[in-house]
Amino acid sequence: KAGVTQTPRYLIKTRGQQVTLSCSPISGHRSVSWYQQTPGQGLQFLFEYFSETQRNKGNFPGRFSGRQFSNSRSEMNVSTLELGDSALYLCASSPPGGLKTQYFGPGTRLLVL
């Protein structure tokens, strides 16, 4: 099975712009979660989508949003970019069932100038 894929892998934006990142989960996985990794804050949960609905949300401002499509692919959007949004954005998918291991994609490295 192919793993989680994320596009683009690298992105450079300027302050005030917006950005959209894409994630394709492992086939058969319906839950997609997004995380932000920064040197100062570590790995932090952004939100989770399941069956096109946001099921969980972390403590991030409303500038961070996401959606999920009927094929389980997900996108996250960050509007009005700030310098502090520079980070590695990771997407993870998990299979249906009980205790769920999350499998991560390679991430999108976002640099905000």
Add this chain to the structure above:
Amino acid sequence: DQQVKQNSPSLSVQEGRISILNCDYTNSMFDYFLWYKKYPAEGPTFLISISSIKDKNEDGRFTVFLNKSAKHLSLHIVPSQPGDSAVYFCAASASVSAAGNKLTFGGGTRVLVKP
């Protein structure tokens, strides 16, 4: 409020010896624990997990131990190999709660295995 803590930011070990990584948590709702290995600018790779109904889980060179009363888990890697050099993250989830699929991560431990 750091609910998952890895108190050792780094660990250096000789090839062939045992690496022991530790993780402490505070949230009693956590019932599923995972260890991930991560290289720079890559996504975390799942290594091994353990549910709160067990106290040990083994997979090849990797063994995870869970002490629920102490809210402590550890990862043992035996024998350590140079390819094990990476950052290791401990993560926890409260699967029976509304936040079921949310992973809370520790700060990571950088492991260096010397040949």
